Amino acid sequence: MAKAATNVRIAVIGGGISGLMATLKICEAGGEVDLFSYCPPKRSHSLCAQGGMNACMDTKGEGDTTYTHFDDTVYGGDFLADQVAVKGMCEAAPGIVEMFDRMGVPFTRTAEGVLDLRNFGGQKKKRTVFAGSTTGQQLLYALDEQVRKWETKGKVHPYIFWEFIKIIKNKNGVCRGMVAQNMNSMEIKAFREDCVILATGGPGQIFGLCTASTICNGSAVGAVYQQGARIGNPEFIQIHPTAIPGTDKNRLMSEACRGEGGRIWVYKDGKPWYFLEEKYPDYGNLVPRDIASREIYDVCVNQGLGVDGENKVYLDLSHIPADYLEKKLGGILEMYSEFMGQDPRKVPMLIYPSVHYSMGGIWVDREHNTNIPGLMASGECDYQYHGANRLGANSLLSAAYSGTVVGPVSMAWAGKCAKLKELEEWKAKKDHGESLMPAQEKALEGIDALRQELGADLTDGELEAARKECADEFEHIIAMNGKENAHELHQELGRLMNKYVTIERVNKDLDFCFDEVKKILARWNDIGLTDHGHWANQEALFVRQLRNMILYALVITKAARMRDESRGAHFKREFPNRDDEHFMKITIADFDPKTEEPIISYEDFDHSLIKPRARTYGSK
Amino acid sequence: MAEQKMVTFIIERQDGPDAKPYTEEFDVPYRPALNVVAALMEIQKNPVTRDGKRVAPVVWECNCLEKVCGACMMVINGQAKQACCALVEDLEQPIHLAPARTFPVIRDLLIDRTVMFESLKKIQGWINVDGSWKVHEAPRQNPNTAATAYEISHCMTCGCCMEACPNVGPQSDFIGPAPVVQAYLFNINPLGEYDKPKRLEALMQKGGITSCGNSQNCVRACPKNIKLTTYLAQLNRDVNIQAIKNIFNN
Numbered sequence: 001m002a003k004a005a006t007n008v009r010i011a012v013i014g015g016g017i018s019g020l021m022a023t024l025k026i027c028e029a030g031g032e033v034d035l036f037s038y039c040p041p042k043r044s045h046s047l048c049a050q051g052g053m054n055a056c057m058d059t060k061g062e063g064d065t066t067y068t069h070f071d072d073t074v075y076g077g078d079f080l081a082d083q084v085a086v087k088g089m090c091e092a093a094p095g096i097v098e099m100f101d102r103m104g105v106p107f108t109r110t111a112e113g114v115l116d117l118r119n120f121g122g123q124k125k126k127r128t129v130f131a132g133s134t135t136g137q138q139l140l141y142a143l144d145e146q147v148r149k150w151e152t153k154g155k156v157h158p159y160i161f162w163e164f165i166k167i168i169k170n171k172n173g174v175c176r177g178m179v180a181q182n183m184n185s186m187e188i189k190a191f192r193e194d195c196v197i198l199a200t201g202g203p204g205q206i207f208g209l210c211t212a213s214t215i216c217n218g219s220a221v222g223a224v225y226q227q228g229a230r231i232g233n234p235e236f237i238q239i240h241p242t243a244i245p246g247t248d249k250n251r252l253m254s255e256a257c258r259g260e261g262g263r264i265w266v267y268k269d270g271k272p273w274y275f276l277e278e279k280y281p282d283y284g285n286l287v288p289r290d291i292a293s294r295e296i297y298d299v300c301v302n303q304g305l306g307v308d309g310e311n312k313v314y315l316d317l318s319h320i321p322a323d324y325l326e327k328k329l330g331g332i333l334e335m336y337s338e339f340m341g342q343d344p345r346k347v348p349m350l351i352y353p354s355v356h357y358s359m360g361g362i363w364v365d366r367e368h369n370t371n372i373p374g375l376m377a378s379g380e381c382d383y384q385y386h387g388a389n390r391l392g393a394n395s396l397l398s399a400a401y402s403g404t405v406v407g408p409v410s411m412a413w414a415g416k417c418a419k420l421k422e423l424e425e426w427k428a429k430k431d432h433g434e435s436l437m438p439a440q441e442k443a444l445e446g447i448d449a450l451r452q453e454l455g456a457d458l459t460d461g462e463l464e465a466a467r468k469e470c471a472d473e474f475e476h477i478i479a480m481n482g483k484e485n486a487h488e489l490h491q492e493l494g495r496l497m498n499k500y501v502t503i504e505r506v507n508k509d510l511d512f513c514f515d516e517v518k519k520i521l522a523r524w525n526d527i528g529l530t531d532h533g534h535w536a537n538q539e540a541l542f543v544r545q546l547r548n549m550i551l552y553a554l555v556i557t558k559a560a561r562m563r564d565e566s567r568g569a570h571f572k573r574e575f576p577n578r579d580d581e582h583f584m585k586i587t588i589a590d591f592d593p594k595t596e597e598p599i600i601s602y603e604d605f606d607h608s609l610i611k612p613r614a615r616t617y618g619s620k
Numbered sequence: 621m622a623e624q625k626m627v628t629f630i631i632e633r634q635d636g637p638d639a640k641p642y643t644e645e646f647d648v649p650y651r652p653a654l655n656v657v658a659a660l661m662e663i664q665k666n667p668v669t670r671d672g673k674r675v676a677p678v679v680w681e682c683n684c685l686e687k688v689c690g691a692c693m694m695v696i697n698g699q700a701k702q703a704c705c706a707l708v709e710d711l712e713q714p715i716h717l718a719p720a721r722t723f724p725v726i727r728d729l730l731i732d733r734t735v736m737f738e739s740l741k742k743i744q745g746w747i748n749v750d751g752s753w754k755v756h757e758a759p760r761q762n763p764n765t766a767a768t769a770y771e772i773s774h775c776m777t778c779g780c781c782m783e784a785c786p787n788v789g790p791q792s793d794f795i796g797p798a799p800v801v802q803a804y805l806f807n808i809n810p811l812g813e814y815d816k817p818k819r820l821e822a823l824m825q826k827g828g829i830t831s832c833g834n835s836q837n838c839v840r841a842c843p844k845n846i847k848l849t850t851y852l853a854q855l856n857r858d859v860n861i862q863a864i865k866n867i868f869n870n
Contacts, residue, residue, distance in 0.1 A: 024752050039681070040737060042777055043689040101758030104747040104809045106770035113760035132770055137688055141773060145746035152741050184726050213683040247651060248658035248704075249685045327767075331774070335686060338705050339653065404752070487665045530667050531676035535636050536727040538679050539664075 008032060008414040011178055011193040013164045013220060015041030017136070017399040018379025018406075019199030020143035025407025027150040031414060034191060036159045036180055038215045041144045045201050045213040046399060049136025050332055051256035052118060052128035053396035055093030059110075060117055064125040066090045073394060074610050076122040076288050077359070077387025078568035078578065080233065080586070083609040085366050085384050089401045096400050097129050103142040107131050108328070118328070119259040121392045122288035122617075128393045133254055133332040136396055163541060164220050167196055167227055167375055168466040172455030175374035177463060179470045184536045188471045190463040194414035195374040197406055198224065202358045202380040206553050207502070208494015210355035211243050211252040221362055221381050222548025225555065229370045231589040231598075232383030233360035234552075235559035236569050238390055239503050240356035241292035242315050244339060250354035251339060253315060253332060255392040257349075258285040260328050263316045264296070265348075266305045272314075275299055282618035290389040290569040291617060293353040297503045300352070307350060314348035355502060357395060359386040359569065360559075363588060368406040373453070376410055378402035383586075388568020420450045421457075477543050478534070482526035486543045489527065493520050493546075497553055501560050505572050510561040517557060521550045521596065555589045555598045562600045563587065580612055625650040628670065628714035629659060631678055633728045641725075645670040645714070646678075656703035656717065657682050657692055660729075680729035687843060690776030693783075694729045695720055700783035702843050720783040736777050739799035743822050747812045759810045772805040772851065774844040781848060784841035787833045794831035797838035797848045804851045807858070820855075820862040829859055 008031035012019045015037035023033045037044065058064040069090040074083055101107060101115065108116045108130055117126040131138035150156045161183045168177040168190060178196050181188045203218025204210035225231055241264075242257065243250040258264070264285050265272045276295060277284045285292075296313050300306035307313060317325055317333075322345045325333060336344045362370050362377040364384055370377050378399075385398045426440050427447060436444070500506075500513035524547050531539045565579035566572055585602035592599050626647040634641045647670050648659045660678055667677040682692035685704040692703040695718040697711055708715065723731040749755070781797040782788045788796045803819040806812035823829040832852055839849045 021752075028751050028753070039683055039689075039691060040733075040777070042737075043683050043691050045684065047688050048684050048686060095754055098754070098758050099752050102747065102749050102755070102811065103752075104769070104806065104812055106766050106773050108770070109761060109763040109766045111763060113763055113766075131773075134688065134774065137776075138770075138773055142747075145740075146749070146752070148737070148741060149746045149748070184730075213689065214685065215683050246653065248655065248661060251686050331688075335705075338687070339655075339707075485665055487661070491665070530674055533635075533676065536679050536730060539677055 008418060009034060009193055010410050010414055011036065011191060011196045012199060014199035014201060016044035016046040016199060016201055016379060017140055017143060017396065018403040020147050021400050021403025022197050022199060022378060022407040023147050023156060024143065025404060026411055027155045029408060029411045031411050032155050034157050034159060036162045036164055038163060040160055042141065044140060045216050046140040047137035048213060048252065049396050050133045050252060050254035051120060051259065052130030052135045052393045054120065054127050054393040055097045055129060056127060057094055057097065057115060057117060057129065059114055060126045062125045064127055068125060069127060071610060072123050073391055075615060076391040077389055078615050079387065079584065079607060079612040080567060081385055081387030082605050084606050087609060089385055089398060092401050093397055100139055100142055103146060105131060105138045105142045118256060119286060121255050121286045130256065133256055133329045139396055165470045166223050168458055168462065170455040170458055174455045175372050177458045179466050183541060186534045186537060188467055188474060190467040192458050192463060194417040195376065195410050197410055198362065198377040198381055199379045200381045203552055204355055206549050207355040207497045208491055209250050209498060211240060211250050217545050217549055218552045219545035219548040222552040224375065226551065226591050229372050229375060230363040231360065231555055232363035233587050234555045234589055235563055235587060236359035236388050237355060237556065238289055238357040238359060238569050239293040239353045241289055241296055241353050242351040243354035244336065245352045251335065253336065253349060253351050256329060257315055257317055261320050264313055265316060266299055266307060266313050268305055279620055280617050281620065287617050288389055288391060293503055294571060296353055311352050312350045315351045316348035317344055318346055318348055353503065355498065357390055359388065359390050367409040368402055374413065376406045378406040388570060416450060417454055420454050423447045423450065477540050478532055480527050480529050482528040484523050484527045486527050486539065486546050489520060489523060490546055493517065493550060493553060501557050503571065505560050507561060507574060510557055514554065514557045514561065517550060517553050524550060551596065558598050559587045559589055559600055627659065627708050630714050630716045632718035634725050636727060637724060644675060654708040656696060656706040657685055659708065678729065679727045688776060690778030693720060693778040693780055700780040700841055702778060720779055722783045722788055723779060733779050736779060736799060739795040740802060742795065743799055743803040744815055744819050745802045745806060747806060747809055748815055761810060765808055769805055769808060772801060772846055775802060775846060776844065778843065780841040780843055781838035784837040786835050786837065787831055792831055793827035795827045797852065800829055800855065801848050801851045804855050817862060820859050823855060823859050824863065829855055
């Protein structure tokens with residue numbers, strides 16, 4: 001283990017799998033964590049992941065290899081992911097499974113007592129470990145338990161029901177603290193930190209109806225974007241093919257249903273038509289999500305073959321023995337019965353695609369540093385690993401893996417902060433005429449370089465100025481007395497984004513959408529609150545989140561407009577092919593404070609390991 | 621067009637922890653599969669009471685809306701349950717909503733369940749691994765035992781069992797069914813078993829398993845159908861065995 005650092009304080013924002021994994025790594029390396037979360041970590045959105053986590057365990061006699069996992073992930077992502085980063089993740093995966101197993105995750109097991117594996121989309125080998133149909137819940141709980149142990153040792157300082165507002169940079173532009181608000185007392189406080197890790201999850205709520213939890217609003221990403229953090233590949237939004245359409249949310253029906261033999265079909269000419277199996281004989285119902293969603297959309301919208309003429313298709317498990325289903329998929333079948341009043345063991349389920357996951361997010365390097373020094377990001381809020389489309393069961397993996405990467409990286413950074421403090425002390429002694437040891441003299445040679453890199457700790461004045469700015473802004477929101485209702489405005493935003501920036505994208509519609517979202521941004525100023533109080537004012541908190549969400553919506557829309565090709569989840573009929581010559585590049589969005597619009601540019605990335613090939617999944 | 625059917629909600633509100641509770645009534649347009657959280661969201665969009673008064677929107681907690689996060693537990697028509705899967709068509713109307721008063725009320729339906737997470741510390745609810753780094757291969761497990769662990773590990777710390785239990789409250793220091801049963805989860809794990817005596821001793825303390833009055837309300841209230849009473853009985857036996865062992869060891 002690394003030598004225990006002293007007085008290290010790192011802020012982790014978000015108590016999902018990635019944030020907790022990072023927290024654990026920091027504690028193990030001797031640091032302390034201020035853990036900020038909207039909710040007790042046990043209620044984070046990671047628990048909605050159902051089907052499992054990919055890792056090459058190769059316990060089914062299929063000769064699976066980590067290289068195949070790597071290749072499947074890159075191919076699944078339509079060659080837009082940093083291949084070196086993906087390779088690292090796939091190689092680490094079996095070790096991460098072992099760690100979770102030791103922590104007591106109740107994985108589903110075979111007769112011999114080893115971890116069972118199931119099929120998942122875009123993979124021909126059984127590679128997905130799972131705990132029934134609640135894998136995310138079980139992995140999250142295991143990390144939550146481990147972090148609780150560290151809390152009892154005084155190394156984790158939980159700020160539960162605190163909302164992150166923004167980071168604080170010192171004069172050198174280095175992130176050395178943050179401002180957060182207690183969601184009950186409304187107290188706003190500035191925190192001095194060695195560095196800050198954002199692990200705040202996805203932006204699903206920007207689309208209103210989605211499979212995400214209500215807390216997945218992308219607000220924190222929107223906030224740091226306005227402070228100069230770059231967003232990578234924002235236009236790549238995953239539409240999950242199989243969700244239960246709802247009016248309050250679309251509830252996910254796991255890809256594991258198809259992994260365990262579920263079939264998708266509609267009636268055509270009076271007979272069941274298994275359109276995925278027909279078009280993709282190699283993968284059948286287990287084509288990747290972007291493809292399955294597009295096919296379902298085509299069948300319903302373009303061919304008008306949805307069930308009862310509505311945008312719905314059948315997901316059928318009724319041919320599979322009920323006891324098998326209970327063992328492998330229990331939890332979610334119960335959910336379907338509960339919400340829909342029909343038993344999926346007996347009748348086919350009715351499903352339709354829904355916004356589900358963001359491949360894009362805050363730009364990070366392979367160590368999960370953002371472009372702002374001292375600010376790191378991990379988990380769904382970053383843009384790494386999935387390229388233009390994420391394979392099912394790779395999100396739990398990337399969440400956990402990125403946490404294992406960013407934790408030690410943040411500790412190394414914090415170590416430099418500690419080193420600089422020590423050098424400053426020596427320097428002060430020397431300036432007072434005290435003599436130093438030769439080794440100290442030698443070390444002092446490095447002080448200017450470190451000063452340059454890290455700048456100074458935040459002063460009390462800087463902390464107070466940042467706190468006051470946020471407090472003033474919040475008082476302004478509390479007093480807002482206009483005509484608009486924030487929740488109505490949110491619903492309008494979601495409808496626009498769902499209509500124009502999901503499965504099929506059309507340039508003129510995207511232009512229209514962008515203008516409409518800008519109008520919503522203008523109307524935000526005319527919001528009126530009915531609650532002007534200073535205790536557990538959820539309305540005021542939501543108003544602040546909403547502005548960040550609208551600005552993030554502009555980023556997604558603009559990036560989608562600019563990418564004139566089709567790749568992974570991003571599809572334009574006007575440009576139906578992948579265009580490697582012009583667009584095998586990462587989209588980068590920078591915030592322009594003058595226009596409040598994103599500036600889009602493109603950057604090269606490492607795709608040296610696997611040569612791009614046509615992504616057809618053997619379509620007929 | 622047929623007249624829009626409305627659903628009436630009678631909501632017990634409270635402006636702060638020490639404020640006096642009061643009720644307000646709201647009408648929400650009915651739609652198929654409407655659940656209680658979706659209805660509360662409608663109230664947020666137009667927070668006007670039945671008698672036309674514009675009020676602050678109702679405050680409550682929710683996240684996943686899929687009955688896995690445990691956040692939206694409240695008392696609906698007298699029963700503690702998750703609001704997200706309480707379908708309006710299954711409920712007698714008008715629908716009464718109240719906070720789960722076993723816990724301190726923060727505001728309206730929002731409650732403070734910190735005590736449940738604190739209890740998980742008391743029972744040492746974790747596997748005491750050396751670290752997250754590579755140490756050794758994980759032990760194989762009997763798939764049937766693992767299936768039992770899976771069942772118990774669905775506990776989402778929602779607090780339904782706490783609200784339903786007559787022994788949880790100011791009159792008793794009972795930590796409640798959910799945290800107690802979590803001890804069993806870790807005790808049956810091959811690595812967790814090493815700390816079984818410690819967990820059992822924690823359960824012998826004040827507020828532990830001896831405070832369970834065996835009313836069996838918890839098992840009926842559990843939204844995850846965890847066989848709480850079965851595991852409470854098992855733990856009771858384990859605690860007794862441990863107590864006897866302690867006598868001989870002392």
